[in-house]
Amino acid sequence: xxxxxxxxxxxxxxxxxxxxxxxxxxxxxxxxxxxxxxxxxxxxxxxxxxxxxxxxxxxxxxxxxxxxxxxxxxxxxxxxxxxxxxxxxxxxxxxxxxxxxxxxxxxxxxxxxxxxxxxxxxxxxxxxxxxxxxxxxxxxxxxxxxxxxxxxxxxxxxxxxxxxxxxxxxxxxxxxxxxxxxxxxxxxxxxxxxxxxxxxxxxxxxxxxxxxxxxxxxxxxxxxxxxxxxxxxxxxxxxxxxxxxxxxxxxxxxxxxxxxxxxxxxxxxxxxxxxxxxxxxxxxxxxxxxxxxx
Numbered sequence: 001x002x003x004x005x006x007x008x009x010x011x012x013x014x015x016x017x018x019x020x021x022x023x024x025x026x027x028x029x030x031x032x033x034x035x036x037x038x039x040x041x042x043x044x045x046x047x048x049x050x051x052x053x054x055x056x057x058x059x060x061x062x063x064x065x066x067x068x069x070x071x072x073x074x075x076x077x078x079x080x081x082x083x084x085x086x087x088x089x090x091x092x093x094x095x096x097x098x099x100x101x102x103x104x105x106x107x108x109x110x111x112x113x114x115x116x117x118x119x120x121x122x123x124x125x126x127x128x129x130x131x132x133x134x135x136x137x138x139x140x141x142x143x144x145x146x147x148x149x150x151x152x153x154x155x156x157x158x159x160x161x162x163x164x165x166x167x168x169x170x171x172x173x174x175x176x177x178x179x180x181x182x183x184x185x186x187x188x189x190x191x192x193x194x195x196x197x198x199x200x201x202x203x204x205x206x207x208x209x210x211x212x213x214x215x216x217x218x219x220x221x222x223x224x225x226x227x228x229x230x231x232x233x234x235x236x237x238x239x240x241x242x243x244x245x246x247x248x249x250x251x252x253x254x255x256x257x258x259x260x261x262x263x264x265x266x267x268x269x270x271x272x273x274x275x276x277x278x279x280x281x282x283x284x285x286x287x288x289x290x291x292x293x294x
Contacts, residue, residue: 002120003032005063005091007082008039008073014098015073016047018109022071023049025116034064036085039073057085065089069119069271073109076102076191079270080247083131084144088266092126094119095270103190104148106272106281115273125272129187129203130227131264134246136257146264147246149188153259154180154213156252158239161216167232168225173210176220180213180243183231183261190285198222202278208263231261 004026008015026033034055035043044051057063063085070093072082079095079102086093095105096112107115118124131146155162164176184193186201189209194200198211199222208229211222225231235242235255244251244259283289 001030001032003034003064003067004069004071005034005036005057005067005085006039006071006073007036007078007085008042008098009078009081010042014109015043018096018098018112019043019047019073020049021113025113029120031120034067060085060087060089063089063091065091067091069094071096072105073098074105075099076104077248079104080148083146083148083247083268086268087144087146090266090269092269092271103281103285104187104270106276118274119271123274125274125276127203127270127272127278128267129270130185130206130267132183132185132208132246132261133264134244135260136253137259138257140257142244142246142251144249145246147188148185148268149191149247150182150184150193150245151259151261152180152182152192152213152243152245153233153235154243154245155237156239156241156243158237160238161214162242163236165234165236166210167234168229170230170232173223174220176212176215177217178212178215178220181233182209182211182213184209184211185227190282193222196222199224200282227263229262233259233261 037056037058040051070086070091072079073096096107097105098109131148132151133146164181166173182193186203186205189201193209193211196211196213198209206227207224208227209224212220237255241252244253
């Protein structure tokens, strides 16, 4: 029997109209499901569904790895959190967007039910997304030490800039005197990196983007490098700590701690409808072709 998982967050809006219909479809088609335990509580507060006997999960460890799909209700930020449950299980994630159009959550809730038969009849596209992984020089393990969008180091508790000494495969690249430095995947190229002047890179490209955050020197520009590069960062600051961010997960670290960033040994699988493409999403999100003056 087919089984799926459901996940969402408190920031997910407008769930009351889609979740009951969605669960009814599952029941009618004899599809089993489990729900992340915090999401169950959210649904109890926002719907009148009786979910007391529903199977739940709370982590990667207790998630049933035999499930066919991991449905994420929310936006791109919800999918970033969803990756911490899926990790290297190769369970495809279906991002159901309950708000504005997202780059990862591309299935709008208003058309979700029209797509359901296609998903369960294996009529969809799977887009593998490369991840970054991070290691600390002091050997301390970082929980969920991977990122689908970007790894960022930024200043902490100071108005002064930090200096990030960057090395590619042990060869010195540059000392970035700035508010921070972003190491982005192609998936994350439309996120924080883009807002700091980085380029848009198609997810199929095997690259990483190094983007400084508000650099002091105007001749410092974003750089695209091969995903096979091993990136080492050393941070110098007037403060004794800096922030390391993996997608939306933040960690304060001592400036004594150096970082090694490289491609993770697994990918996250994102489901797209057969009639959807990256460029369709890009045009809609960026409003390309909407200028009537042309």
